[in-house]
Amino acid sequence: DIQMTQSPSSVSASVGDRVTITCRASQGISSWLAWYQQKPGKGPKLLIYAAFSLQSGVPSRFSGSGSGTDFSLTISSLQPEDFATYYCQQVNSFPYTFGQGTKLEIK
Amino acid sequence: QVQLVQSGAEVKKPGASVKVSCKASGYTFTSYDINWVRQATGQGLEWMGWMNPNSGNTGYAQKFQGRVTISRNTSISTAYMELSSLRSEDTAVYYCARGLTDYGGNSVGFDIWGQGTMVTVSS
DSSP states (O other), X not given: OOOEEEEOSEEEEOTTOOEEEEEEXXXXXXXXXXXXXXXXXXXOEEEEETTTEEOTTXXXXXXXXXXXXXXXXXXXXXXXXXXXXXXXXXXXXXXXXXXXXXXXXXX | OOEEEEOOOXXXXXXXXXXXXXXXXXXXXXXXXXXXXXEOTTOOOEEEEEEOTTTOOEEEOGGGXXXXXXXXXXXXXXXXXXXXXXXXXXXXXXXXXXXEEOTTSOEEEEEEEOOOEXXXXXO
16 A cells, blocks of 8 residues: 655644645655645545646645655645645555645644 | 535444445536545544446455445435444544546546544444
């Protein structure tokens, strides 16, 4: 199975800050990577697919980059509604594994 | 609108089975894969398996092989996930999620999620 490792596990930031979360795959996955946002008590929401493609309706302050084994999700200017947990997922091969999550908290 | 609506919470005893349903609306059910993902309280997301509703083809994570069955009823646009031989570690929220594909038919992520079904396994 492909292991997905996110860092950091948690991060504190303020409204307006720029934040970057990274995700590393245990083997190359080309650009087959998705990012999700999850808020307490809710299902995940797709933000980015194919490493850098913005899902319809997602604000442009979210961006994704990377290929192969190293990927990142950047939020350019944090808004109050962005404080949540973020997950990466590889969709290169079964099983479709997720990272352990990064909790983004208000400083 | 496009949505997946899941069945309600379940409480089961160890060793029992549970079957969770996921009804699709607002799109052609047979045109998109359905995946099942679970999440224990305070934990991360765990992919369990996949189904192509058109062909009925399925694939499961090795961890759940032999215990999980994903099926569908196309006449009512509903997918099902059945998990057997339940143990306390199976206590979790179970989600169905629609697979988004690119123009080549490759999965690129899960774009629509059900509201989740809480399954509690307790004696």
